[in-house]
Amino acid sequence: MxxxxxxxxxxxxxxxxxxxxxxxxQVELKEHFLNKINxxxxxxxxxxxxxxxxxxxxxxxxxxxxxxxxMAKLSLGNTWKELSxxxxxxxxxxxxxxxxxxxxxxxxxxxxxxxxxxxxxxxQPNKMALVTDLVSKDEKLEIVYKFHKPKEKISAKDSWxxxxxxxxxxxxxxxxxxxFKEFLQTKSITELMDALAKQS
Amino acid sequence: MRxxxxxxxxxxxxxxxxxSKSIEEPKEAVAQEEKSSDDSNGELAGFADxxxxxxxxxxxxxxxxxxxxxxxxxxxxxxxxVAEGYKAVLHVEVRESVRNFxxxxxxxxxxTNNLLQGxxxxxxxxxxxxxxxxxxxxxxxxxxxxxxxxxxxHEEDFGQTLGFYGVKSGPHLVLPLLGxxxxxxxxxxxxxxxxxxxxxxxxxxxxxxxxxxxxxxxKSLENINYISLNMDRYEKMKRDAVDLYPYxxxxxxxxxxxxxxx
Numbered sequence: 001m002x003x004x005x006x007x008x009x010x011x012x013x014x015x016x017x018x019x020x021x022x023x024x025x026q027v028e029l030k031e032h033f034l035n036k037i038n039x040x041x042x043x044x045x046x047x048x049x050x051x052x053x054x055x056x057x058x059x060x061x062x063x064x065x066x067x068x069x070x071m072a073k074l075s076l077g078n079t080w081k082e083l084s085x086x087x088x089x090x091x092x093x094x095x096x097x098x099x100x101x102x103x104x105x106x107x108x109x110x111x112x113x114x115x116x117x118x119x120x121x122x123x124q125p126n127k128m129a130l131v132t133d134l135v136s137k138d139e140k141l142e143i144v145y146k147f148h149k150p151k152e153k154i155s156a157k158d159s160w161x162x163x164x165x166x167x168x169x170x171x172x173x174x175x176x177x178x179x180f181k182e183f184l185q186t187k188s189i190t191e192l193m194d195a196l197a198k199q200s
Numbered sequence: 201m202r203x204x205x206x207x208x209x210x211x212x213x214x215x216x217x218x219x220s221k222s223i224e225e226p227k228e229a230v231a232q233e234e235k236s237s238d239d240s241n242g243e244l245a246g247f248a249d250x251x252x253x254x255x256x257x258x259x260x261x262x263x264x265x266x267x268x269x270x271x272x273x274x275x276x277x278x279x280x281x282v283a284e285g286y287k288a289v290l291h292v293e294v295r296e297s298v299r300n301f302x303x304x305x306x307x308x309x310x311x312t313n314n315l316l317q318g319x320x321x322x323x324x325x326x327x328x329x330x331x332x333x334x335x336x337x338x339x340x341x342x343x344x345x346x347x348x349x350x351x352x353x354h355e356e357d358f359g360q361t362l363g364f365y366g367v368k369s370g371p372h373l374v375l376p377l378l379g380x381x382x383x384x385x386x387x388x389x390x391x392x393x394x395x396x397x398x399x400x401x402x403x404x405x406x407x408x409x410x411x412x413x414x415x416x417x418x419k420s421l422e423n424i425n426y427i428s429l430n431m432d433r434y435e436k437m438k439r440d441a442v443d444l445y446p447y448x449x450x451x452x453x454x455x456x457x458x459x460x461x462x
Contacts, residue, residue, distance in 0.1 A: 070243070070244075070247075073244055074244060074247055074251055077251070080244070098440075102439060102440050105436070105439070106436060109432070109436070126246075138296070138343075138346075140352070148246075148247075150243070151243075163247070168455055168458060169454055169455055169457065169458020169459070169461070170451050170454045170455050170458070171454060172440075173251060174251060174450070174454065175440075175447060175450045175451055175454070176440075177251055178254075178256070178446060178447075178450040179441065179442055179443055179446045179447045179450065180442070182443060182446040183442050183443050183446075192442065195442040196442065199439065199440070199442070
């Protein structure tokens with residue numbers, strides 16, 4: 001009887017320990033994220049430097065936190081597998097550049113806005129979603145940052161990486177998947193890459 | 201004793217629940233990897249269910265595409281220049297008051313749709329907002345309810361009410377000047393208009409406009425004012441589109457789904 005109790009206790013302890021580990025992970029990620037945001041805000045508020053340099057600095061701060069490469073691959077859905085090696089490389093390069101430009105331009109428009117973390121979900125051990133509010137003078141925008149933890153850490157990147165951003169429920173990645181899919185129904189991958197090149 | 205066994209069994213089950221999942225996933229990944237020689241597929245498989253491409257039923261795509269082009273042109277060449285002029289003349293605080301005034305007028309619509317969805321707390325807060333903003337806020341020109349009492353608006357319309365009760369969106373439909381919509385939301389404009397004091401049909405109570413000309417003037421003012429306050433929003437969004445129509449369609453449908461989910 002006693003032995004069984006011990007086993008149960010050990011099991012319970014293991015479960016609790018596991019949970020507190022993931023709770024720690026969540027707190028760590030939240031703090032890391034807020035630090036990054038503060039860093040970005042410092043860059044954005046530095047209006048002495050030119051817009052181009054400022055955008056470059058925003059990108060420098062944010063790039064380690066984002067898995068743009070994974071987003072590029074996912075954005076093409078099943079088409080990705082069919083691409084040749086050169087096309088894969090070129091597409092990832094163009095997509096990453098476009099994301100960097102678009103995201104830094106969006107962030108550069110922020111002023112007097114506060115970021116509040118509302119909630120952290122961890123649907124799987126290697127995935128977390130940070131639900132945040134971007135609070136400005138007259139509205140609140142809900143933005144969800146979805147992180148994943150790659151099995152092997154990528155060099156020059158954080159251990160948790162953003163693979164999708166949802167603004168008011170609109171997922172950047174889902175939108176790209178849908179529009180690329182429709183584009184490729186009538187046009188070629190080369191045309192898609194030309195269109196992406198024009199955007200960045 | 202039996203209890204301990206039961207507890208153990210239940211714990212075992214809950215663990216096996218987790219482990220069966222984690223066993224299944226790598227299997228999928230392996231299967232995917234075998235299909236193609238690309239080694240990155242294992243990495244992508246973990247996201248497969250999250251980003252499953254949905255087939256979109258879009259019977260009006262030809263018309264929608266043309267209307268998106270028309271709306272985009274109307275925005276770039278008419279609405280935007282007018283809004284820019286308007287912005288140059290009126291101070292931002294005046295424009296914010298115009299926006300608040302119109303928002304306050306839509307109180308009956310928000311209140312009713314909150315009630316219809318059983319969101320009594322939100323309906324109550326909407327009621328409070330209306331009373332405060334109409335009195336202290338001088339006929340809705342100011343928003344003391346939000347700024348001083350921290351009561352947020354709860355946007356609800358009839359399209360969301362229908363969605364709340366499980367009505368599907370139906371095919372996407374781009375409306376002239378009003379932009380992206382779908383069959384459900386377009387039909388819902390009618391019941392919502394009955395609750396709007398900006399209307400030109402015969403009513404037994406006070407409305408802001410009596411004739412269709414007044415109605416168009418009021419609506420134009422509301423929209424130009426809105427654009428002037430959110431000047432670059434549409435341009436910024438448009439930047440990420442490789443093809444404007446499917447892009448806007450998808451953004452709209454995802455946004456509505458989210459609103460209904462709340």
